[in-house]
Amino acid sequence: MTEPISNFARNLEKYAELAVKVGLNVQKDQTLVITSPISCADYVRKVTLKAYEAGVRNVIVEWEDDEVKAIRLRHAPEEALQEYPMWKANGLEELAKEGAAFLQIYAPNSDLLKGIDPGRIATVNKAAAMARDGFLNYLRNSRVNWLLVSIPTVEWSSKVFPGMDEETRMAKLWELIFKLTRVDTENPVEAWNEHIQNLTEKQKILNAKKYAKLHYTAPGTDLTIELPEKHLWVSAGSNTDKGIFYVPNLPTEEVFTMPVKTGVNGTVKSTKPLSYNGSLIDGFSFTFENGKIVKAAAEQGEDVLNKLLDMDEGARYLGEIALVPHDSPISNSNLIYYNTLFDENASCHLAIGNAYPFCVEGGTTMSKEELDGQGYNASLTHVDFMIGSAEMDIDGITADGTREPIFRQGNWVI
Template identity: 70%
Template sequence: MKTFEHYLDQYAELAVKVGLNVQKDQTVVIMTPIACADFVRKVAKKAYEAGAKDVVVDWDDDEVKALRLKYAPESALRDYPMWRANGLEELAKNGAAFLQIHAPNSDLMKDIDPERVAVSSKTAAQARNGFLQYLRSNQVNWLLVSYPTAEWSAKVFPNLSADERALKLWEQIFKLTRVDSEDPVAAWQTHVEQLTSKQNMLNDKRYKQLHFKGPGTDLYIELAPKHLWVAAGSTTDSGIFFIPNMPTEEVFTMPARNGTNGTVRSTLPLSYQGSLIDGFSLTFENGKVVSAIAEVGQEVLNKMLDMDEGARYLGEVALVPYDSPISQSGLIYYNTLFDENASCHVALGNSYPFTIEGGTAMSPEELDANGYNKSLIHVDFMIGSAEMEIDGITEDGTREPLFRRGNWV
């Protein structure tokens, strides 16, 4: 019988060798909360075994961050340690690989003034923008995985004991990342092939527009003229194939910046910067959010939309079937990495240059001319459900069914 330690070891190895695909003599940067220290050590060992020349750990602590947001003078929230931002950018420039370990606590900031959180978030995003461009344009191999902390597991399984919660969440992670498969690497190869077949089908179709119809949603999204559908894996400029999200169930592309019209309603809660936004509807006119109403987290939603001009426009649209393994688990994870792969979703904010033809080589002016949206944020929120219907609309206006009852036709 395979033990918990066996699966944890498999998870670390899958992250390093398949998700991140660490190359010989490459520096690996692990960006992580201190609560994940035991897993970080396991990942570091796997990285060195895979040939990494160095492992750099960028530690963080969400509780200390919350204390700063609550008690520091506002002037401090408008200042970011540039040595940290410049260091990350320098590592990216020199070809490092980046592993981000996400351990969300969606209630951490609920008693902190959203204005202070927004100021700090914008300051950090501006300071780190140069580094983030390396990730958003796939110039480096990077990966996002999650780790069950006490706070996160309590949110997902509130009716279980502390020990049972953590173990149950680990079981879900092992299952949804295919770690519990007999051969996880082969399972991922098959999964990537299946997603790629959907990607290729959509790229062959060249739809001009998508129409989403569901409870509270009647939304038209025009796609960028040179849009490319992308799934599962990406390839860096230097030829390294990597899978940036584990788990992943999506096929996604770039909307045209000014081409979204109608209303969309969220179908799952959004955990954003330590706060929860839930039951919200957005109305778009010519690409821009002109109305935003939330049952929970209205002020946080407003601050997010006011981050900068691009925050009110879409940067991504993604298709995920309702029968995805994450959706079928029947759980709300309060973690976008998981919840976005349970549901069709869209993202407010920055577009990914690699989701249009030749986008990574375009100048800012060329990107702008091709429908690209620029923003400090990129925030996915979930809109899919068992009632979701999606039509693809061709250049000549022909409608073709893509999703019915939440799943691929």
């Protein structure tokens, strides 16, 4: 029994170090703000220690509990659901303004909100999005270094490995996370530097091509997406305006950019379930006309999906397009994770809602009007959904109409 336990402890230490040194790349005298479910406390403590060892000035931990959230959604009066504590939203924005780094530990329970009125869920989500918009703009504009990682929970592991006993499924999920984040390698930091370089090569090729449009085809999908003239493809990492290089998602396999808001036409079908704030949406498809989703259907969670699309005007338009090869570590595990951080990195995906200003040349210093001129989509929400498969082909279309293959049967050909 001693060896597996010591090996797990070693990997957990390395996972904490990876978050601090590669994901966040915290700087001396920075403040680190951690938001985490209470069930992930052991990992939070290890990250906190690694952060102090790296020279941070202070670590602030904001604990969350999904069960408490669900109780509130079921029992709080309707008017209370329209409220979000502004002291918390203002506090986060003030910390961002002061240059803090932010870590969110994401461990969704996709069955948590079953049976709860989707309208009440939508009310809470919109209130939080509106209150936190100022803070989230620091993240969207890469003005601060931030990171999203996942930690196994009992509820999450039961979705990935149904029918297994708790101990076995938790051990299997931990093993997978260590593998898919390259923690199980001898030197995870070195392994990530190599992986970042590989993604950067694809990014450079796409930026040199300057495609005017992309055309996606797959079963249920025939979609054309126009790209801004000054679009930029981005891969694993970003630089803050202070020059801090960070990797906001661990794991990550994507190269992404933004579309022209009104330049999306056709149909697209999801290939994996979407776990959205405690609700599961599955078997869904969208029809776009001049960028807008004019038709949406889902086999499961259609009410929740429609409430999401009605959050604001921008929620019916795309804000991100991301390319991920089907032949990649997460996809090759042949599992559905019911966790967008993992599922999106197994599959080409799109995101409805807010775009990232750094996906257009000079975007982070542009005015709202200048961004609008580039086809930027603004929204309170940003939700990724998966569309890639082994049957997906993607063509790049140049300004003169020349078509070039980018993906064939789900994988890169450039």
